[in-house]
Amino acid sequence: MPDVTLTIDGVQVTVPAGTNIVDAARQAGIAIPVFCYHPRLKPVGMCRMCLVQVGTPKVDPATRQPVVDSNGQPVIAMMPKLQTACTTPVSPGMVVKTTTEEVKFAQRGILEFLLTSHPLDCPVCDKGGECPLQNLTMGWGPAVSRFDYNDKVHFEKPVKLGDLIYLDRERCILCGRCVRFQDEIADDPVLGFDNRGRNWMIISKSDPPFNSKFSGNTTDICPVGALTSSDFRFKARVWELQSKPVVCTLCPVGCNLSLDMRHDRLMRVMPRENAAVNDIWICDKGRYGHRFIESPDRLTTPLVRRNGTLVPVSWDEALEFVADQLTIIRVRHGGQVLAGLAGPQLSNEDLYLFQKLLRELGSENIDTGIGGPAALPPDEIGGWLAPGPATDLSQLGAGTMVLVVGADPEEEAPLYMLRLRGIAQRGGTLVVASLRPTKLECSASRVVRYAPEGELAFVQGLLKAALAQGAHSPQLERLPGWNEVRSMLDRVSLGDLAAACNLTGDELTQLAKDFLDAGQSLIVYGWEARSAGAALTEMLAALMLLSGRVGRANNGIIALLPGGNSRGAIEMGVRPDAGPGYTPRKQRGLDANGIWNAAQEGKVRAIWLAGIDPAAKLPAARAALEAAEFVVVQDLFLTASAEFADVVLPAASVAEREGTYTNAERRVQRSRQACAPVGEARPDWQIVAAVAQALAMVPIGGGRNGPIPVTTESWSYIVAADVADEIAAQVPGYTGVTHAALAATGTGGAWGRQFDDAFYYDGTSYTNTEGVGLVLPALVGKGQLHLTFTGAVTRFADDRPLLLLEQVLAYDGDRHLRGSKLQSLIPTGYAAISSVDAAKLNLHSGDRVRLISAAGELVIPARVLADLPAGIVLLPAGLVDVMAADIETGPRTRVSLAKVVMK
Numbered sequence: 001m002p003d004v005t006l007t008i009d010g011v012q013v014t015v016p017a018g019t020n021i022v023d024a025a026r027q028a029g030i031a032i033p034v035f036c037y038h039p040r041l042k043p044v045g046m047c048r049m050c051l052v053q054v055g056t057p058k059v060d061p062a063t064r065q066p067v068v069d070s071n072g073q074p075v076i077a078m079m080p081k082l083q084t085a086c087t088t089p090v091s092p093g094m095v096v097k098t099t100t101e102e103v104k105f106a107q108r109g110i111l112e113f114l115l116t117s118h119p120l121d122c123p124v125c126d127k128g129g130e131c132p133l134q135n136l137t138m139g140w141g142p143a144v145s146r147f148d149y150n151d152k153v154h155f156e157k158p159v160k161l162g163d164l165i166y167l168d169r170e171r172c173i174l175c176g177r178c179v180r181f182q183d184e185i186a187d188d189p190v191l192g193f194d195n196r197g198r199n200w201m202i203i204s205k206s207d208p209p210f211n212s213k214f215s216g217n218t219t220d221i222c223p224v225g226a227l228t229s230s231d232f233r234f235k236a237r238v239w240e241l242q243s244k245p246v247v248c249t250l251c252p253v254g255c256n257l258s259l260d261m262r263h264d265r266l267m268r269v270m271p272r273e274n275a276a277v278n279d280i281w282i283c284d285k286g287r288y289g290h291r292f293i294e295s296p297d298r299l300t301t302p303l304v305r306r307n308g309t310l311v312p313v314s315w316d317e318a319l320e321f322v323a324d325q326l327t328i329i330r331v332r333h334g335g336q337v338l339a340g341l342a343g344p345q346l347s348n349e350d351l352y353l354f355q356k357l358l359r360e361l362g363s364e365n366i367d368t369g370i371g372g373p374a375a376l377p378p379d380e381i382g383g384w385l386a387p388g389p390a391t392d393l394s395q396l397g398a399g400t401m402v403l404v405v406g407a408d409p410e411e412e413a414p415l416y417m418l419r420l421r422g423i424a425q426r427g428g429t430l431v432v433a434s435l436r437p438t439k440l441e442c443s444a445s446r447v448v449r450y451a452p453e454g455e456l457a458f459v460q461g462l463l464k465a466a467l468a469q470g471a472h473s474p475q476l477e478r479l480p481g482w483n484e485v486r487s488m489l490d491r492v493s494l495g496d497l498a499a500a501c502n503l504t505g506d507e508l509t510q511l512a513k514d515f516l517d518a519g520q521s522l523i524v525y526g527w528e529a530r531s532a533g534a535a536l537t538e539m540l541a542a543l544m545l546l547s548g549r550v551g552r553a554n555n556g557i558i559a560l561l562p563g564g565n566s567r568g569a570i571e572m573g574v575r576p577d578a579g580p581g582y583t584p585r586k587q588r589g590l591d592a593n594g595i596w597n598a599a600q601e602g603k604v605r606a607i608w609l610a611g612i613d614p615a616a617k618l619p620a621a622r623a624a625l626e627a628a629e630f631v632v633v634q635d636l637f638l639t640a641s642a643e644f645a646d647v648v649l650p651a652a653s654v655a656e657r658e659g660t661y662t663n664a665e666r667r668v669q670r671s672r673q674a675c676a677p678v679g680e681a682r683p684d685w686q687i688v689a690a691v692a693q694a695l696a697m698v699p700i701g702g703g704r705n706g707p708i709p710v711t712t713e714s715w716s717y718i719v720a721a722d723v724a725d726e727i728a729a730q731v732p733g734y735t736g737v738t739h740a741a742l743a744a745t746g747t748g749g750a751w752g753r754q755f756d757d758a759f760y761y762d763g764t765s766y767t768n769t770e771g772v773g774l775v776l777p778a779l780v781g782k783g784q785l786h787l788t789f790t791g792a793v794t795r796f797a798d799d800r801p802l803l804l805l806e807q808v809l810a811y812d813g814d815r816h817l818r819g820s821k822l823q824s825l826i827p828t829g830y831a832a833i834s835s836v837d838a839a840k841l842n843l844h845s846g847d848r849v850r851l852i853s854a855a856g857e858l859v860i861p862a863r864v865l866a867d868l869p870a871g872i873v874l875l876p877a878g879l880v881d882v883m884a885a886d887i888e889t890g891p892r893t894r895v896s897l898a899k900v901v902m903k
Contacts, residue, residue, distance in 0.1 A: 006094040021085035021096055022050055032098055033107065033136045035114075035223045036175035037086035040280065041184055045084035047114075047175050049136070051106045053097040054083045066093070082106055104140070111141035117153040117198070118224070119170045127225030129238040130763040133173070153198045161191075162210030163824050164230055164284060165219065169201050172226035178202065178218035185281070187421055187442055188212035202226075213414050213810060216287040220270070220280075220764045231288050231821050232268040236260075241267055244674030245770035247661045248286040249345040249564030249654050250816060253415045254663030255282045256768060259290070259655055259674040266294055266655065266675070273747070273766035276392045277667065277773070280766045283414035284822065285810050290655065291819040293675075297637050299650035300679025310638075310648060315680060315690070322647050323694035325630045326361065327708065329606045335362020339595045339604045342574050342684075343611030344368050344563025345816075347659025348668070349723035350684035351565070351572035352580060352731070354610055357692050360709050364576055364589025365604060368569040370614035370621060371592030373855065373888035374806060374877070376530055378575045380582060381541045382559025383567060384787065386666040387522065389775040390553035393419040397426025399519035400554065403511075404432045405540060406455060406529025410439040411810045412560040413526075413664065420524070429514060433458060434528060435805065436874070437867045446511075452803045452871050454501035455532050458508075459539040461497035463546070464489045465505075465512035471546040475780060481789030485542070512543075521547045526560040527808050531891035538789050551778040558664050562808070568662035571731065581732030582779065592621075599624035606630040610684055611651065613815065615641040618885055634687050637815060650681040657683035658720040660742065662776075668734070669773035670742040685723055689715050733776050745771035798854050800894035802873045804887070807832070812878030829882040830863040832874035833897065838864040841899045848900040851875075853887040859900055873897065 005014045006024065013028040020043060025032045035047035055078035058067040067075045076095045082103065085096070097103065115137070122128045155169035179191045179202065190206035204210050219227045243258040256272035269290050271282040292298075302318035303310040313321075329337060338361055342354045355366050369375055396402075402423055409416040421443040424430035432441045433448035435455065441447045450458040467489065476482055494505045515521050523540050530537060540557065549555035561567060573580035576589035590598055592614065598604040600623055607628045614621035616639060625631050625644035633642040634649035642648045656677040662668050677683075682690070692715040695708055717723050721739040728737050747768045811817065811826045831851060833843070843849065849862045851873065860875075860882065868874065873895060877884035887893065 004090045004092050004094075006090050006092070006096065008096040009098055015090060017090075019090050021052060021054070021083075021088050021090060024090050025085070025096070025098065030098060032085050033140050034086060035132065035136075035173060036177060038177055038221055041177065041180045043084075043086040044176060044180070045087040047110065047173065048084060049107065049110050050085040051082040051110070052085045052103055053100055054079050054088060055095040056091055057093040107140045108142045111137055112145055112147070114173050115141070115145055116147045116151075117170060118173070119152075121171075124234070125171070125225035126228045126233055127222070127763065130765070131225060132223040132763045135763070155201070158228070160209070161204045161227075162208065162215060164288060164821055165210055165215050166228050166230055166233065167202060168226050168228070171224050172202055173224055174200055174202070175223060177221045177223065178227055181218055181221060182212060182214075185418060186212050186214040186217075187417075187439070188214065191218075213283050213285065213410060214281065214418070216284050217271075217281050223763060229268065229287075236262045236267045243270070243765070243767075244655075245272055245672050245768070246654060246674055247564075247669045247671040248282070249661060250285050250289055250814070251413045251564060251810070252561050252566060252664040253278065253413045254564065254661055254667065254669055254773075255286050255415055256669070256770075257282065257286060261675055264675045266290065270764065271766055272768040272770070274768055274772050275394045277663070277669075278415045279394055279418075281415065281418060283810070285414065285817075288821045289814075289817050291821075292636065292816045293653040293655045294678075295637070295819045297818070298678045298681070299636060299638060299648065300681065301650060302680070303645075303648040305646045310642075310645070315682075318647055318649060319690050319694040322632055322691050323698050325646070326606060326691075327695060327698045329630060330361060330708070333605055336365070337603065337605040338363040338608070339365035339590065339599070339606070340608040340610070341367050341370070341592060341595070341612050341614065342569065344561070344566040344569050345654070346565060346569070346611045346684050347654075347657075347661060347671070347720070348565065348568045348572055348727060349659050349720050350610065350688070351569050351574045352727050353685045353688040353692075353717075353723060355573045355580070357688055357710070358608070359579070360692075361695075364585055364587055365595055365598075366574055366576055366589060367592040367595065368566070368574040368612075369592050370612065370618050371596055372618050372620070372885045373893075374531070374884065374891045375591070375593055376891060377534070377591075378570045378577075379530065379537070379559050379561055379566075380570065381537050381787070382557055382561070382664065383571060383582065383666060384779045385541055385544050385550050385557040386776070386778050387556035387558065388551045388553045388778055391556070391665060391775060392554070393423060396423045396520060396554055397428050400428035400522070401515050401518035401520070402428060402430050402522045402524065403515060404430070404434075404440060404524045405459070406434050406532065406536075407524055407526025407560050408434075408438040408440070408528070408808060409524070409526070409560065412562075412808045414810055416524070416558075416560065416664075429518070431511065435803075436528075436869060436872060448503065448511075449869065451500070451502040452869075455529065456536050456539070457497045457500035458503065459536055459543065460489065460492075461494060461501060461503070461505075461508040462512045462515070463539050463543050464492075464494050464497060465509045466516055466543060466546045468494070468509070469513060469516060471516055471548075473545040473548060475550075476542055476545040479787050479789065482542070485539075485789045515543070516547060520554040521549060522555065523557045524560065525557070527562075528805065530559070531806065533891070534790075538787065541787055542789075545780070550780045556778055560664060565661045567664060567666060568660075571662060571733070572727070580727075580730065581734070583732065596620040596624040599628045602627075604628065606632075608632045609641055609645075610634045610688075611636075613639040613641045615639070615644060616815075616880075617883070620885075634684060636681075639815070649687050650679060651687065652677040652681045652683045656681065658739070659683070659685070660724055660737070660739070666776040666778075667773045668737050668742065668776065670739055670770055672770060683720065685717070685720060689717050733779060737774055737776070742774060743771045745774060747772070798894050800853065800896045802837070802871060802895050802897055804851070804853065804873050804875055804893040804895045806884060806891075807874040807876040809876050809878055812876065813880035814878065827876070827879065829860055829879045830876065831860045832863045832865050832868060834868040834870045834872065835864055835866045836870040837897070838862065841897065843899055850898045850900055851887055851895045852898065853889055853893050853895045855889045855893070856886045858883065858887045
């Protein structure tokens with residue numbers, strides 16, 4: 001549609017067709033006050049604050065032509081009543097007046113009505129200093145009120161809408177922003193209106209109250225202090241705060257945050273605007289889950305074990321001890337007896353130096369997971385076929401098809417649920433395929449429920465249907481193993497594949513056609529898909545390659561991995577089979593499970609753990625750490641693994657250091673230091689570099705691997721940017737990704753700011769001064785794709801009747817949630833079963849059941865779910881009171897179930 005030109009207060013402005021008057025005025029630098037309107041919500045015209053005079057060119061009814069005056073100018077017919085600017089779209093030749101006496105009278109009246117019962121508690125209100133009601137009252141309101149103070153309406157205050165959000169009904173102006181956000185954006189219709197007239201109020205409609213993982217966003221967009229956060233209430237005044245830009249590391253989205261600090265203490269966490277990542281929203285885990293940085297349990301000084309007890313020592317003493325012990329073990333037994341595991345929440349700089357040092361010492365025994373029966377190999381497909389640069393899910397709609405397979409975005413990466421919902425809301429096609437119901441299905445264009453063991457047949461059916469429609473890919477045809485896959489597909493009929501996954505051949509054909517015909521195609525997969533085996537994700541990669549659009553913006557595969565920087569860990573080479581940038585190694589090292597086994601056999605003698613706690617969940621890890629000759633742990637807390645350590649080194653949190661992180665879309669973003677480290681804690685990269693420098697000073701230089709190749713010169717990093725510069729120079733695909741380059745990538749704003757939008761829309765600043773990050777190009781376009789079709793779907797160990805699935809929860813036993821308001825939302829352990837399976841054993845929610853597998857038994861309370869398909873048991877293995885490793889035989893385990901009869 002063509003652009004529209006109109007005049008606002010004598011200023012001519014041209015805007016896209018469909019723009020409302022409020023936004024058109026904003027582009028002209030003219031302020032129209034609003035309360036209920038917000039650019040991310042549908043306009044409703046509830047508050048009437050944006051009333052303006054509107055006129056349009058008069059049209060002769062006989063000729064249908066504009067009427068002109070003696071000067072040849074169009075005659076403007078003013079509408080008889082004021083119009084709400086937020087709900088009135090612009091039209092050619094429209095004239096808008098925002099400062100006439102009639103408009104001012106209406107604006108003063110609206111504000112006077114809003115203030116009739118609004119308490120004068122600005123000095124104690126958390127919104128004070130960033131409150132649109134304060135600002136608009138000063139600019140547009142009356143000097144005095146004509147209403148009787150004694151006639152004010154009083155409510156109970158505050159009302160807990162849940163554990164996280166408090167409501168002060170006396171302050172509420174009933175703009176409906178909170179209700180509309182929960183309905184339109186979060187898809188959690190848990191808030192609503194109750195009563196009428198002056199008793200009209202906001203209420204919670206859910207049980208438990210305000211049951212949403214995005215509730216904190218309502219406090220941001222509330223234009224008054226009606227909704228406040230239990231995490232921030234009465235802690236500080238907003239003008240005392242200093243906002244520091246960081247990146248959230250609690251899931252693979254990489255949301256942009258501002259840590260609002262006061263005297264080096266965290267007061268609150270706010271979103272930073274980045275349209276390509278989290279827009280202006282964050283989930284409650286990211287908002288409330290960062291209290292760990294100020295936990296009293298934080299490590300503050302190095303510890304060394306003496307006479308069986310960990311005692312505080314200086315950094316020099318600890319580093320010298322680590323260097324001496326690593327050198328002695330290497331001299332005696334060789335570098336291959338060293339091993340290291342690093343957590344996926346560490347920065348790229350940490351991870352790169354960690355693997356660099358271990359490899360310089362002669363070890364390839366490096367991994368970024370704790371292992372266990374359910375451990376999976378590193379996911380390369382999400383890197384090779386990641387969406388191309390300039391990808392922006394917030395702009396996708398009609399012409400886009402998104403296929404979500406075996407993923408629960410709300411739990412695995414919450415902001416992806418909002419972003420994927422948005423694609424469907426804008427006219428795109430969202431297909432959600434899984435074994436069990438997920439929240440995202442409520443927004444899906446099509447839901448596919450394949451049968452247990454039928455997920456591979458589903459993807460193979462899509463692949464066969466795509467090939468039958470003539471799809472081909474030269475890149476795919478050159479890959480090792482593809483000819484064998486093609487032959488296998490030729491030998492099986494589409495009907496047989498459809499029957500195996502409980503669909504029809506026509507359904508598979510139509511889905512494949514829609515995927516190939518779409519202008520833009522995305523595949524998203526999560527834990528459920530990955531746990532089915534490598535064959536499933538390989539087939540998804542083949543389907544993506546057949547689209548012919550890999551490497552282009554808004555096309556590719558997004559893998560939802562656990563941890564905030566899992567993709568970065570893989571690409572930095574924290575893995576036993578490849579170095580940085582997916583570069584194959586000549587010799588494969590041991591993964592986590594191999595390390596545990598080798599340590600118990602005396603083949604691994606020194607273990608270094610950085611930001612990871614395998615002993616908390618894995619008996620094999622505890623046995624290995626106990627058997628090892630030397631254990632180093634660097635972490636935030638004295639973890640279960642640290643109890644086995646010979647040396648414990650205090651690490652700085654994400655708020656206390658700089659670094660870069662690579663999210664699920666291969667977008668690299670920079671995080672800044674927000675506060676000083678607690679005690680003597682240091683950034684992980686700095687600890688690794690200090691150990692390397694100490695190693696270079698050890699006089700013992702020989703051994704089974706020859707002299708230690710570590711030199712002081714090669715480890716002389718001063719700041720994190722120095723490490724990032726080396727990554728940019730050494731890691732394939734990261735060329736040019738320096739701290740300086742990342743800071744110069746824009747502001748993330750999609751609102752076209754010409755003045756302070758926060759003044760008009762919400763009072764809250766989302767300013768992004770740190771850049772939106774750089775998206776790395778998909779490796780398939782760089783000649784590095786070496787996918788080999790050798791995987792197989794995970795088969796079950798026996799014929800037990802139920803399929804055990806690990807359930808990923810956003811609120812689980814993650815140690816980073818300690819001290820946060822979210823702890824009350826973490827459930828106790830349970831096993832979820834279907835109502836059909838429960839009826840067979842006369843089970844009810846709360847009854848204890850015994851899960852029996854080939855590996856062992858687990859007794860746990862049952863939770864009966866009416867919408868869970870029969871034949872499946874969900875076990876939230878991330879909870880501290882659920883020891884899933886006791887019964888797991890692999891990523892997919894068969895179990896039987898028995899009711900425990902209490903005596």
